[in-house]
Amino acid sequence: MTSPSTARSSRTRLSRRTLVAGAAAVAAASSSIPLVNIARAQEKKEVRIATYTISKDWDATIQTMIDDFNKTSTLADAKIEFRPGDQYWDKIQTEFAGGNAPDITINQIDWLAPGASRGMFVDLNPLYERDAVDLSGLWYDMKQEWAWEDGMYGALLYAGGQALYYNKSLLDAAKEPVPQADWTWDDLLASAQKLTDPAKKQFGVTLSNPNPPYWGCAFIQSAGGSVLNDARDECLLNSDVSRTTLQWLVDLTFKHKVAPVMIQEEGAENPFLTGKVAYYFAGTWEEASIRTAGFDWNFLPMPAHPTTKQRSVQMGSNAWSILSTTKNEDAAWEVVKYLGGPNGAANVQSLGIPGWTSVVESEEFKKAHLPGDISIPVADFRDVGHDYYGTEDAGEWWAAVTQEFGPMWSGEDTVENATQRATDAVNEIFSRRGSL
Amino acid sequence: MEHHASRTGFMTYRRWETVAGYLFIAPWIIGLLVFTIGPIIASFYYSLTSYQLVKPPVWIGLDNYRRLLHDDLFWKSMRVTTTYVAISVPIGLVLSFCVALLMNQKVKGIGFWRTIFYLPNLVPLVASTMLWLWIFNPDYGLLNNALSWIGIDGPNWLRSQQWALPALIIMNLWTVGGSTLIYLAGLQGIPSDLYEAVEVDGGGAWAKLRTVTIPQMTPVIFYNLILGLIAGFQVFAQPLIMTGGGPRYSTMFVVLYLYQNAFSNFRMGYASAIAWALFLVILVLTILLFRLSDRWVYYEGDTRRR
Numbered sequence: 001m002t003s004p005s006t007a008r009s010s011r012t013r014l015s016r017r018t019l020v021a022g023a024a025a026v027a028a029a030s031s032s033i034p035l036v037n038i039a040r041a042q043e044k045k046e047v048r049i050a051t052y053t054i055s056k057d058w059d060a061t062i063q064t065m066i067d068d069f070n071k072t073s074t075l076a077d078a079k080i081e082f083r084p085g086d087q088y089w090d091k092i093q094t095e096f097a098g099g100n101a102p103d104i105t106i107n108q109i110d111w112l113a114p115g116a117s118r119g120m121f122v123d124l125n126p127l128y129e130r131d132a133v134d135l136s137g138l139w140y141d142m143k144q145e146w147a148w149e150d151g152m153y154g155a156l157l158y159a160g161g162q163a164l165y166y167n168k169s170l171l172d173a174a175k176e177p178v179p180q181a182d183w184t185w186d187d188l189l190a191s192a193q194k195l196t197d198p199a200k201k202q203f204g205v206t207l208s209n210p211n212p213p214y215w216g217c218a219f220i221q222s223a224g225g226s227v228l229n230d231a232r233d234e235c236l237l238n239s240d241v242s243r244t245t246l247q248w249l250v251d252l253t254f255k256h257k258v259a260p261v262m263i264q265e266e267g268a269e270n271p272f273l274t275g276k277v278a279y280y281f282a283g284t285w286e287e288a289s290i291r292t293a294g295f296d297w298n299f300l301p302m303p304a305h306p307t308t309k310q311r312s313v314q315m316g317s318n319a320w321s322i323l324s325t326t327k328n329e330d331a332a333w334e335v336v337k338y339l340g341g342p343n344g345a346a347n348v349q350s351l352g353i354p355g356w357t358s359v360v361e362s363e364e365f366k367k368a369h370l371p372g373d374i375s376i377p378v379a380d381f382r383d384v385g386h387d388y389y390g391t392e393d394a395g396e397w398w399a400a401v402t403q404e405f406g407p408m409w410s411g412e413d414t415v416e417n418a419t420q421r422a423t424d425a426v427n428e429i430f431s432r433r434g435s436l
Numbered sequence: 437m438e439h440h441a442s443r444t445g446f447m448t449y450r451r452w453e454t455v456a457g458y459l460f461i462a463p464w465i466i467g468l469l470v471f472t473i474g475p476i477i478a479s480f481y482y483s484l485t486s487y488q489l490v491k492p493p494v495w496i497g498l499d500n501y502r503r504l505l506h507d508d509l510f511w512k513s514m515r516v517t518t519t520y521v522a523i524s525v526p527i528g529l530v531l532s533f534c535v536a537l538l539m540n541q542k543v544k545g546i547g548f549w550r551t552i553f554y555l556p557n558l559v560p561l562v563a564s565t566m567l568w569l570w571i572f573n574p575d576y577g578l579l580n581n582a583l584s585w586i587g588i589d590g591p592n593w594l595r596s597q598q599w600a601l602p603a604l605i606i607m608n609l610w611t612v613g614g615s616t617l618i619y620l621a622g623l624q625g626i627p628s629d630l631y632e633a634v635e636v637d638g639g640g641a642w643a644k645l646r647t648v649t650i651p652q653m654t655p656v657i658f659y660n661l662i663l664g665l666i667a668g669f670q671v672f673a674q675p676l677i678m679t680g681g682g683p684r685y686s687t688m689f690v691v692l693y694l695y696q697n698a699f700s701n702f703r704m705g706y707a708s709a710i711a712w713a714l715f716l717v718i719l720v721l722t723i724l725l726f727r728l729s730d731r732w733v734y735y736e737g738d739t740r741r742r
Contacts (some may be wrong), residue, residue: 087699090699093699093702096489097490118490120490134462139689260575261595267588268569395700397701399696402682403681403683403685404684406682406684407597407683412597413598
């Protein structure tokens with residue numbers, strides 16, 4: 001039983017306890033209001049990332065990279081969308097116009113200038129500066145391919161571009177020594193002649209795509225020429241240097257007969273993959289196919305021009321870009337910062353050549369590309385890499401050059417005619433800039 | 437009063453029937469308005485603007501149409517397309533008609549052959565296009581291999597300015613099965629007493645074909661002609677995949693040129709103007725064919741003077 005006094009006292013104590021508890025509860029509740037707000041503000045924002053699909057390996061690697069990001073990020077919840085490669089860029093533009101584009105897209109150098117010039121991408125420079133991102137660890141100069149006017153519109157996925165492969169099995173069978181690092185075009189031709197065997201339909205050399213802005217450019221640049229002038233408003237394909245160089249390439253097929261007709265249809269057999277070509281000027285992205293081709297192979301440095309002694313290699317990297325329609329720019333930037341940083345790059349080291357020195361110098365990276373010596377294309381990109389002559393009308397003039405050069409590569413027309421027509425067509429396209 | 441009430445009831449029922457009818461077809465009407473009429477109107481508006489897709493369109497009046505008149509590539513693409521239509525449509529009509537005549541024979545296993553001839557139409561366009569890329573391959577392709585058996589060194593089909601367009605015409609003939617099926621239905625609808633009348637007159641197979649089959653089939657031929665004309669002017673996927681319009685624009689069809697302007701060069705307004713120009717060409721040719729059809733198309737029961 002409780003006495004009245006005890007009961008009173010107890011009521012008094014209870015009342016005090018209640019008061020204290022109540023005060024504490026009010027204090028806690030009022031103090032938690034901003035905390036809740038902060039928590040709400042820091043709720044992970046969903047970020048849509050679009051990429052085209054290349055292979056199962058590619059998809060799995062990218063998915064792993066995104067999963068890694070999501071484990072540690074407190075700002076963004078990244079969702080990757082794998083899409084077909086056909087008309088990928090067309091669809092992104094349509095989505096952009098319709099206001100339902102993803103926040104981030106994979107980007108190619110041929111889309112950069114047309115997209116950036118029309119305001120499709122977020123300039124990353126202010127974001128790099130705001131977050132004081134240290135880019136000194138990059139061996140790859142991002143400005144070369146991902147800058148447009150004063151902005152930076154991509155964070156590197158991996159560097160890529162022209163790579164020269166050789167079929168070591170063919171060279172060994174012909175007892176042909178592996179070319180030295182200082183080899184020239186003359187050495188290439190001499191070796192290709194020894195490795196050509198018409199009876200077996202075996203050729204010494206081929207270029208996977210000789211049209212500018214692809215691999216033909218590297219030869220023109222090595223010879224001291226250029227496809228466009230410095231201002232990129234005039235085509236120089238009809239210059240003597242360009243014509244002499246292109247004639248040298250055409251002669252590989254029709255005069256020396258050491259190369260097959262270089263332009264092949266979509267879906268046609270790749271003669272290098274079937275072991276019928278010794279030297280193959282192709283892209284770094286073809287390494288995976290070559291790896292499974294069933295012969296011994298390696299990379300080679302680009303040969304130098306016999307007179308100028310210069311070498312050149314065409315770049316062609318991929319990057320992640322934030323689309324300017326994003327409603328979650330900070331969260332999207334968080335994702336891009338990770339994907340383009342050294343941790344993100346380490347994830348894709350088997351797919352291409354990351355831009356970070358720490359990654360490309362790692363043993364893990366080198367092992368991932370064996371039997372190829374990946375340091376060879378890395379050095380070529382770093383030392384003699386050349387961009388793709390990106391302009392806002394790149395797609396249009398590249399297509400015009402491809403059309404005009406077609407008959408030249410198939411031997412139906414002369415280099416002089418084709419280069420003159422291509423030059424006229426490109427200059428006509430440039431003359432229309434700013435109209436319609 | 438009673439009469440008035442029933443009349444009102446009747447009207448209400450009629451009105452309800454009308455409303456119900458519209459409700460039933462509403463999905464189709466909405467689809468037509470949103471996905472067909474809307475884009476048609478929008479494309480006409482865009483054709484009067486400079487529209488780069490990711491920026492709002494800017495009104496420029498008839499400038500796109502003026503530029504079209506002086507655009508060499510547009511006229512080149514028109515020539516390529518017209519040549520393709522002028523060659524592939526008549527050949528396709530004759531070939532599919534001949535195949536239909538064969539398929540109309542009462543012989544054992546004819547159902548199998550009808551299926552075989554129609555089968556290419558069921559193959560997805562991209563898949564069949566990839567197949568033809570292999571057939572036309574100059575080194576390893578089926579066609580040049582077959583030509584080599586009779587001593588002909590086949591051309592580099594898709595990389596030759598002279599042969600790329602003929603290659604696409606040959607490829608088009610692979611799908612004559614569709615027209616064949618329509619001809620076959622028409623052939624089976626010809627009354628047998630007409631053939632018996634020819635036999636009574638002493639006519640043979642040729643007389644039957646000339647005096648009965650072809651006249652009776654003219655409405656079907658006309659139908660296939662119109663469809664072939666429209667489809668021919670709209671060819672797109674084959675040159676896109678196989679040649680990209682090359683070499684040197686020798687297979688640059690109008691719709692491919694339209695597509696490149698829209699999605700490669702980001703000139704939606706100009707591409708819309710090309711679409712309207714193409715529409716006008718098809719419209720004029722179709723009207724012309726309808727006018728001329730009075731002279732050669734026979735409709736049973738049509739008593740108009742010819």
